[in-house]
Amino acid sequence: MPEVYNMKLIYLFALVVGVVHHVNSLKIDFSHHDPPHKDCAGHGHAGHGHGHGHVHFPQANIEKLNRGETVDLNCPEFTQHLLCIWKEKGVMNEEGVLQKEVITSKVSKIAGSNTEDIKKVENCAIQQATPGKTAIHFYNCIAPLVKKYNS
Secondary structure, eight states: OHHHHHHHHHHHHHHHHHHHHHHHHTSOOOSOOSSOOGGGTTBOSTTSOBBTTBOOOOHHHHHHHHTTOOOOTTOHHHHHHHHHHHHHTTSBOTTSOBOHHHHHHHHHHHHTTOHHHHHHHHHHOOOOSSHHHHHHHHHHHHHHHHHHHHO
16 A cells, blocks of 8 residues: 555646656746857856957846846947857757747746736837847837736
8 A cells, every 4th residue: 555655646746747847848048059159159157168359247236137127228238149049949040030920939938828928028029229228228128018927
């Protein structure tokens, strides 16, 4: 009888871990992939490479992005980081052009059937004068939804 109880306990534990992982996987994370995008080498937070002319991007700034806080549109560190992250996630192509189909697909996975939120994100996908400006403007536009879905 204890074996059956232990198996049920193991199954329940695995189920809880799976649910927690699924919920966390639906959040938007502004940390670099490992390895980071080629344009981001040396731009990472603590524990990642440095150099190549990029500024160290502190973990506190990544947490700020993950909380959905808007950022200074003229801050080169946030601009560079967001440009790298959007390229890593496929939200922007190598030329810095927003990929609307990818954006819609990714936001649909997070927002589910909330068509109002999906439309809000699609309306934020506006090219600016430079890829960097596009990256940071796009983030600031979707920041309220990042806050909503990462809370």
